[in-house]
Amino acid sequence: MPRITIIDVHGTLHAVEAETGTSVMQVAMVNGIEGIVAECNGNAACATCHVYIDEAFRERLPAILDNEEDMLDFTAAERRPGSRLSCQVKLSDALEGMVVTVADTQI
Numbered sequence: 185m186p187r188i189t190i191i192d193v194h195g196t197l198h199a200v201e202a203e204t205g206t207s208v209m210q211v212a213m214v215n216g217i218e219g220i221v222a223e224c225n226g227n228a229a230c231a232t233c234h235v236y237i238d239e240a241f242r243e244r245l246p247a248i249l250d251n252e253e254d255m256l257d258f259t260a261a262e263r264r265p266g267s268r269l270s271c272q273v274k275l276s277d278a279l280e281g282m283v284v285t286v287a288d289t290q291i
């Protein structure tokens with residue numbers, strides 16, 4: 185059960201854990217972490233679950249697929265090198281200790 189830290193839209197750190205295969209978006213929603221909207225409920229179709237992945241973990245993530253890549257062009261907050269849609273980032277043991285920052289705006 186990987187443990188990660190999510191920094192919410194207010195800058196507050198939340199240490200959370202979840203089953204392998206759970207998306208960062210799901211973890212954030214279940215734990216009431218503010219700043220994720222997730223209008224499309226995890227279908228990579230809204231770009232309102234935008235987060236920034238800590239640099240140390242970016243290469244451990246699964247590759248960005250075409251639909252995520254397309255939606256990352258429509259994020260409300262600036263797209264940066266660590267930008268991902270949190271609904272497309274599934275937890276695994278390789279991501280133990282990952283730090284994720286919620287983008288400051290989603291809409």
Ligand code: FES
Nearest residue numbers: 226228230231271
């Ligand atoms: Fe809509 Fe992630 S929840 S793109």
